[in-house]
Amino acid sequence: MIVAAAVSVPFIAILLHKARKHRKPYRKKVISIFTRFPSPGVTKTRLIPCLGEEGASYAQRRMTEHILERMKKYCRHHDDTDIAVWYNGSTEDNMRYWLIPKSGGDNFMYFFQQPSGGLGEKLREAALSGFRGNREYVVIIGSDIPGLEPGVMEEAFDALGGGTEMVLGQAEDGGYFLVGFSKAAVHKIGAVFDGIDWGTEKVFQQQCAKAKELDINLKILNTKLSDVDTEEDLSVLEGALQIHRQSLTDxxxxxxxxxxxxxxxxxxxxxxxxxxxxxxxxxxxxxxxxxxxxxxxxxxxxxxxxxxxxxxxxxxxxxxxxxxxxxxxxxxxxxxxxxxxxxxxxxxxxxxxxxxxxxxxxxxxxxxxxxxxxxxxxxxxxxxxxxxxxxxxxxxxxxxxxxxxxxxxxxxxxxxxxxxxxxxxxxxxxxxxxxxxxxxxxxxxxxxxxxxxxxxxxRKWGLFRITGLNRLILFAHYLGVSTETLALWYYGDKLRVVMAANKKNA
Missing domain, CATH: 3.90.550.10 (Spore Coat Polysaccharide Biosynthesis Protein SpsA; Chain A)
Incomplete structure (x- = not known):
């Protein structure tokens, strides 16, 4: 028993050391992205008259992937930032299949089902949830702002880190595309989204007024962007994603x-x-x-x-x-x-x-x-x-x-x-x-x-020769053998002649 303990204690210590080594680093910032699973007929419904159900759904898919990739780029250069994807319209398994590749995702991504209620309730929960994780700054964005660059996030987090309690990014339609808070404002978030006429051109002004009413130190970002909701906004999508409308529909x-x-x-x-x-x-x-x-x-x-x-x-x-x-x-x-x-x-x-x-x-x-x-x-x-x-x-x-x-x-x-x-x-x-x-x-x-x-x-070479050689080639590839060497194994001397001719003609 003593021998077993002597062996197991060092082994457990090694495991604990490895666990600490691979533990996710503490991150003080979070970018919360609001999106919806791209299901035809229920996604981007105001685009359906011009794009059809499938086209509107595909537009939503491409915009979400586009904005997520840009935010990942930001996080890879700032190891103090997480991404929280707040989704609606499907399950977490489907969201993970959609947004996490087979080779594995980044360890700074999390998924949360949007709560029931209106937009104000959803924003409030996303903001408060971020601070429950002991973070210092939370920034919330939508997935339909294809013009949003990582530099805008720099500006937002710099402002919050410099003493600003709340930041807003103004949208062209009278709303806003970004809202962020520092931990200093956490006790005011419960009321900051009350009384806003969501979906109207009054939203931005009403939100600014509400921040003033609650005595929140507010900064308006220099960047003004457009979201994509209607046919009139498609030029924004086409420009940012380099995609033509026909590629969405036909x-x-x-x-x-x-x-x-x-x-x-x-x-x-x-x-x-x-x-x-x-x-x-x-x-x-x-x-x-x-x-x-x-x-x-x-x-x-x-x-x-x-x-x-x-x-x-x-x-x-x-x-x-x-x-x-x-x-x-x-x-x-x-x-x-x-x-x-x-x-x-x-x-x-x-x-x-x-x-x-x-x-x-x-x-x-x-x-x-x-x-x-x-x-x-x-x-x-x-x-x-x-x-x-x-x-x-x-x-x-x-x-x-x-x-x-x-x-x-x-x-x-x-x-x-x-x-x-x-x-x-x-x-x-x-x-x-x-x-x-x-x-x-x-x-x-x-x-x-x-x-x-x-x-x-x-028929010519037999199953074991063809399939066995294929498996050997694949195994060697995974061991790091170069494709040129593997091709010479596979094709033999006749490839040397081809390679020599190609080099001569290059």
Whole structure:
């Protein structure tokens, strides 16, 4: 027993030391953000006449993500500040899925359900709740002020730290976009929001008068901003988020297909894009990015483009899927991007299923369930192997948010640009893109039918060689082996020739 105690006490001491080491630092400031879960029909209802229910909901989603990212930027430069998200319209689980990426969130974010009652009651609870955490300063903002910069928070907290008891940021419509308090005013917060005619152009003046009545030392910030509530305010949204109104209401797809000597497969793949979309009008373009095919791939694509109404473009780049996909996206003009291998066929209404997946707040990318084209002539054992592969592939996609390129991955142009897009690599371009998506959100899976990928690789090389090598490559990647080294492992000497040619032509 004494020996056990002698062993356990140091062990417990180590655990306590680690707990202290990882304990969240004391933060004296909090930024409270008021928002609503972006559900169509109940979010930003005054924008519905001009944007529709889906467009108004998407505007709310983009504004919240935009303002939250700016406030995160402020907090990363000020380790004395927390963010409290005060939400309405959903559960905390849904809010966390929306606003905390798969790779993990910052440790300065908290979530609180907005209390019942009017805006005054909600503001009062948010302010008092901040001080219950023994903080010294609380600043409250809305999520529909896309012009709000971190510098405004600097001004607000500097004023509060300099002796001001209350700060207000005036909005263009007669209200205010920011209210903040120092702890010196905590005993007056209970009454400061009483008697305000919320939703009118009198709000700002009434709030100033109320502060004066309560003998609160008030400072008005130098910055005056506009919130986004009606059609007249959309120019503010478009300017701050660099988004056009059409991108809120009528978003279309660009399908990017990398090719290399695919004359046997490419036409059938392109046909499934045109035939299996809900409407050809939903496809902005198909971009075939060829890496230097020596067969008839390019000519077949050009001939196909003359027979369909969907625009089909051919571009050229150096070989390597990462290089080709990156080059293809550079010429894409759609709001949605879908990356399709030349031996993979899309399911019926793929565009509807993929867009529905991306509409879930938190999903910044997605893929389809996966299947493979086997038949009886392949033999019972090969079919069994493919069923096993299909099962574990779909488990990986569903449980680990880890699709690969032949799962037909998709995202929005906004997110693609945000994470820097594809890297110019010869291998693992899909995994690197996934890791980028994990940093900003989640990867969903489209409901409905799967994509169908050719079984030609497994027919030629066998399940254990192909899948085993893929797992070895992925494991080595996570250990830090460079993508160039991994590509040489995978492709061998033929890649050395390609790499040498690329360097010569660079």
């Amino acid at each position: 978003r279309k797809w660009s399908v990017i297909v990398p090719t290399m000597n695919e004359e046997e497969n490419i036409i059938r793949t392109l046909q499934t894009v045109c035939q299996n979309c809900s409407s050809e009008a939903r496809i902005q373009e198909i971009i075939v990015c060829d890496g230097g095919s020596k067969d008839n791939t390019v000519q077949k694509v050009k001939d196909f483009s003359q027979r369909v109404s969907v625009p089909v473009k051919v571009t050229h780049s150096q070989p390597g899927r990462g290089f080709q996909l990156k080059h293809g996206v550079e010429g894409a003009t759609g709001d949605f991007l879908l990356f399709l291998h030349s031996d993979t066929h899309l399911p019926s209404n793929f565009d509807v299923a993929a867009e529905s997946c991306l509409k879930r707040p938190g999903n910044v990318g997605g893929s389809f369930a996966w299947s493979v084209d086997t038949d009886r002539s392949d033999g019972w054992f090969f079919n069994l192997e493919m069923r096993i592969l299909k099962y574990f592939t779909n488990r990986r996609i569903q449980n680990h948010e880890l699709p690969f390129g032949d799962n037909a991955m998709f995202t929005t142009r906004h997110v693609y640009d945000q994470i820097g897009g594809f890297q110019e690599v010869y291998l693992l371009e899909d995994v690197l893109l996934v890791e980028g998506l994990w940093k900003v959100g989640h990867i969903g899976i489209a409901e409905g039918e799967p994509v169908i990928t050719s079984a030609r690789r497994w």
